[in-house]
Amino acid sequence: MAKNLLIVESPAKAKTIEGYLGKDFTVKSSYGHIRDLVKSEDAIDVANKFKQKYEVPADKKQVVSELKKLAKEADTVWLASDEDREGEAISWHLFDTLNLKDENTKRIVFHEITKPAILKAIENPRKINYDLVNAQQARRVLDRLVGFELSPVLWKKVKPSLSAGRVQSVAVRLIVDREREINKFNSEAAYRVVAIFGKGKQAFKAELGERFVKKEDAEAFLKDCVDAIFNVNSLETRPAKRSPAAPFTTSTLQQEASRKLGFSVSRTMQVAQKLYESGHITYMRTDSVNLSDTALNAASQEIMSAYGDKYYHRRTFKTKSAGAQEAHEAIRPTYFNNHTIEGDGSEKRLYELIWKRAIASQMSEAAFEKTTAKIGISTRKEELTANGEVMKFDGFLKVYLESNDEEEDNQQDDDNTMLPPLSKGQQLDLQEMTATERFSRPPSRYTEASLVKKLEELGIGRPSTYAPTISTIQNRGYVVKEEREGKQRNFSVLTLKDKSINKEQRTETTGAEKGKLSPTDIGAVVNDFLVQHFKGIVDFNFTAKVEKQFDEIAQGLEEWTKMLDVFYKSFHKDVENTIQTADKATGERELGVHPETGEKISVRIGRYGPFVQIGENAGDDKDYKPQYASLRTGQSIETISLEEALELFKLPKQVGEFEGKVMKVAIGRFGPYISHNSAFVSLPKEIDPLDVTEEQAIELILAKRKKDAEKLIKVFDEDPTVKILNGRWGPYIEFGKQNVKIPKGKEPLELTYEECKALAEADSKAPKKGGGRFQKKGAKK
DNA sequence: CAGTGAGCGAGCTTCCGCTTGACTT
Numbered sequence: 001m002a003k004n005l006l007i008v009e010s011p012a013k014a015k016t017i018e019g020y021l022g023k024d025f026t027v028k029s030s031y032g033h034i035r036d037l038v039k040s041e042d043a044i045d046v047a048n049k050f051k052q053k054y055e056v057p058a059d060k061k062q063v064v065s066e067l068k069k070l071a072k073e074a075d076t077v078w079l080a081s082d083e084d085r086e087g088e089a090i091s092w093h094l095f096d097t098l099n100l101k102d103e104n105t106k107r108i109v110f111h112e113i114t115k116p117a118i119l120k121a122i123e124n125p126r127k128i129n130y131d132l133v134n135a136q137q138a139r140r141v142l143d144r145l146v147g148f149e150l151s152p153v154l155w156k157k158v159k160p161s162l163s164a165g166r167v168q169s170v171a172v173r174l175i176v177d178r179e180r181e182i183n184k185f186n187s188e189a190a191y192r193v194v195a196i197f198g199k200g201k202q203a204f205k206a207e208l209g210e211r212f213v214k215k216e217d218a219e220a221f222l223k224d225c226v227d228a229i230f231n232v233n234s235l236e237t238r239p240a241k242r243s244p245a246a247p248f249t250t251s252t253l254q255q256e257a258s259r260k261l262g263f264s265v266s267r268t269m270q271v272a273q274k275l276y277e278s279g280h281i282t283y284m285r286t287d288s289v290n291l292s293d294t295a296l297n298a299a300s301q302e303i304m305s306a307y308g309d310k311y312y313h314r315r316t317f318k319t320k321s322a323g324a325q326e327a328h329e330a331i332r333p334t335y336f337n338n339h340t341i342e343g344d345g346s347e348k349r350l351y352e353l354i355w356k357r358a359i360a361s362q363m364s365e366a367a368f369e370k371t372t373a374k375i376g377i378s379t380r381k382e383e384l385t386a387n388g389e390v391m392k393f394d395g396f397l398k399v400y401l402e403s404n405d406e407e408e409d410n411q412q413d414d415d416n417t418m419l420p421p422l423s424k425g426q427q428l429d430l431q432e433m434t435a436t437e438r439f440s441r442p443p444s445r446y447t448e449a450s451l452v453k454k455l456e457e458l459g460i461g462r463p464s465t466y467a468p469t470i471s472t473i474q475n476r477g478y479v480v481k482e483e484r485e486g487k488q489r490n491f492s493v494l495t496l497k498d499k500s501i502n503k504e505q506r507t508e509t510t511g512a513e514k515g516k517l518s519p520t521d522i523g524a525v526v527n528d529f530l531v532q533h534f535k536g537i538v539d540f541n542f543t544a545k546v547e548k549q550f551d552e553i554a555q556g557l558e559e560w561t562k563m564l565d566v567f568y569k570s571f572h573k574d575v576e577n578t579i580q581t582a583d584k585a586t587g588e589r590e591l592g593v594h595p596e597t598g599e600k601i602s603v604r605i606g607r608y609g610p611f612v613q614i615g616e617n618a619g620d621d622k623d624y625k626p627q628y629a630s631l632r633t634g635q636s637i638e639t640i641s642l643e644e645a646l647e648l649f650k651l652p653k654q655v656g657e658f659e660g661k662v663m664k665v666a667i668g669r670f671g672p673y674i675s676h677n678s679a680f681v682s683l684p685k686e687i688d689p690l691d692v693t694e695e696q697a698i699e700l701i702l703a704k705r706k707k708d709a710e711k712l713i714k715v716f717d718e719d720p721t722v723k724i725l726n727g728r729w730g731p732y733i734e735f736g737k738q739n740v741k742i743p744k745g746k747e748p749l750e751l752t753y754e755e756c757k758a759l760a761e762a763d764s765k766a767p768k769k770g771g772g773r774f775q776k777k778g779a780k781k
Numbered sequence: 782c783a784g785t786g787a788g789c790g791a792g793c794t795t796c797c798g799c800t801t802g803a804c805t806t
Contacts, residue, residue, distance in 0.1 A: 009799065009800060011801075030800080032798080032799030037796095139798085140798080147796020148795060151794075151795035155794070155795085161793080161795080163795045163796075164796085165797070277801095461798090464798055606785085628786055680782055682782085
């Protein structure tokens with residue numbers, strides 16, 4: 001029987017540590033927090049010093065009972081949860097829940113999972129730090145109070161099932177604000193002048209510093225250059241250096257994996273978790289850029305043996321984020337001598353990224369020589385500038401180069417290449433000069449990863465919650481990740497070549513985006529509501545402000561209930577006030593009046609999403625009814641124009657009759673379609689739904705029937721609406737309007753009618769998403 | 782993939798941060 005029970009947070013960690021400690025120690029894991037506030041309203045007794053009601057959630061019962069049993073049998077229990085606010089609280093919850101005793105319980109901490117670090121920790125046990133525990137309680141209680149009081153306000157004033165919280169609401173706000181910046185952005189055009197001098201391998205580019213707003217000015221400049229002589233006015237060469245980035249934290253890993261591998265933040269975390277569990281990397285949820293001494297030594301050995309002494313440079317990094325708690329190491333390979341690992345494609349790629357970044361962080365600077373040549377024009381006072389760069393020593397660039405967010409947006413080729421040997425005064429041979437119309441670009445929409453970066457900068461959220469937060473705001477429908485098709489845009493290019501100027505129009509695609517986040521209408525309406533009524537909570541500095549107070553609590557300088565008392569008094573008043581006085585938020589906007597009837601046209605959010613309304617609300621007049629139409633995907637109540645809104649009423653439209661039934665064209669969730677006798681046919685992209693003719697519609701219906709007939713395997717005599725069809729994922733039963741999957745192992749052709757009926761019934765009883773169609777009554781006054 | 786945008790009705794939704802699997806598509 002082991003004399004010692006040591007409890008850590010993560011089971012993978014437990015396994016490693018057990019190997020270091022020998023048979024006197026049993027090492028177990030708590031799997032994170034073992035207790036949480038009860039779900040119900042009475043979790044916090046505000047009037048009684050914010051007394052909390054905790055419970056062990058169902059999925060933790062087993063862990064707790066096993067730990068309880070082991071703790072009873074052990075002589076000493078070592079609480080080794082992480083050294084941060086949450087870790088301290090986990091230790092306290094363990095102490096309390098497992099009924100541990102002060103005299104044989106020891107609290108220890110370590111920042112790295114190495115044998116010496118753990119042995120040292122065991123030699124220096126301490127007691128639970130209750131100030132730190134109180135800081136965690138304050139954090140936990142504040143988040144619950146905010147989340148569970150704000151959300152119900154939204155249910156009443158906006159829509160049921162919505163949510164708000166200290167972290168998610170700010171994340172949404174960032175995205176809404178950014179979208180509005182983009183909407184109000186006015187693109188300005190200016191001509192950029194680039195000259196190419198020399199021929200073949202000696203050719204190089206030079207650019208004019210200023211840009212011309214007017215086309216005439218650009219043209220005049222080119223005209224002046226037709227007979228000009230170009231000389232090198234000055235030549236300057238200077239050395240430049242570049243240093244490697246710090247090893248990965250959770251947030252920087254998510255950013256690089258997004259840019260270099262195209263991973264979503266949750267994908268990155270899933271793959272990293274696998275790498276961690278198979279022992280390839282250190283812990284992946286960390287805000288620290290530190291490497292342990294053991295790691296530093298291993299990296300140095302690896303670099304020296306693989307690349308040589310001059311590539312090695314020992315570095316330590318300091319964290320830049322204010323809220324960092326640094327309970328762990330940076331993310332790094334467990335063994336630096338493994339340049340690659342076994343595993344699937346994404347595991348290999350992510351591992352290599354982590355390996356390269358960590359190795360590079362301990363390598364020498366790269367050295368460059370930068371050359372700038374200023375080129376004079378005999379007929380003008382302006383100068384052209386040519387930049388060249390030569391790498392003198394690659395250093396860390398041998399293994400790794402960090403990318404940046406702007407890269408993808410950079411349509412301009414401002415690459416610093418080599419310049420040919422030049423001398424001052426030298427006359428140059430102009431090959432070609434172009435003046436190209438360029439447009440200023442609006443700020444970019446956030447990607448998942450750049451949003452995480454921004455949140456981290458603001459000190460909002462933690463490594464363990466970045467990915468879940470990003471999911472939450474998408475699941476609530478506040479934000480969507482969309483692919484946007486770009487728009488075509490014309491631009492002019494003036495080219496001077498062989499002493500003549502040629503003008504042409506070219507087209508480019510602009511605004512095409514993939515995987516960028518934009519707000520939905522409901523996201524914008526909820527945001528505006530919160531900004532209006534709870535400015536303090538959705539303030540970008542709110543978290544930083546309360547974090548400062550949590551720090552004071554942790555240092556024993558402030559009492560946690562006092563801090564909460566001050567906060568809650570004013571917050572709760574705002575909640576009460578808003579419930580009493582605020583109108584329902586619908587985001588209503590008036591677009592104008594109908595050009596023919598003069599009726600009011602407005603947009604707002606309703607039970608089924610955003611819609612346009614023509615006419616006033618009916619009121620008591622039974623004969624009058626306003627007209628309604630839903631907005632289409634991609635349209636927003638914030639940006640839709642009067643013309644676009646009126647377009648929506650042109651559909652659905654009857655296009656004729658076929659087999660005695662009408663054919664209607666409409667637009668649904670999946671785009672334009674024709675409906676006929678309860679059958680649907682999608683409209684091909686090239687046909688404008690407003691222009692569909694009767695003949696076209698019949699043709700499309702017949703084509704669809706033919707295609708369906710090819711899919712048909714069997715029709716039942718008992719009921720011809722019951723069929724077996726060949727679908728994209730294999731055969732399935734069509735039972736009236738219901739589609740039912742055929743279970744594995746069943747031969748579709750041998751199914752009887754009774755079996756199909758039974759399957760359909762079982763399927764309809766299976767739990768389905770949705771429900772909650774009714775609004776709670778609002779407290780209107 | 783339609784229709785809907787009144788009100789009636791019970792009971793439901795929701796936070797952030799620590800951890801993994803157990804689930805389905």
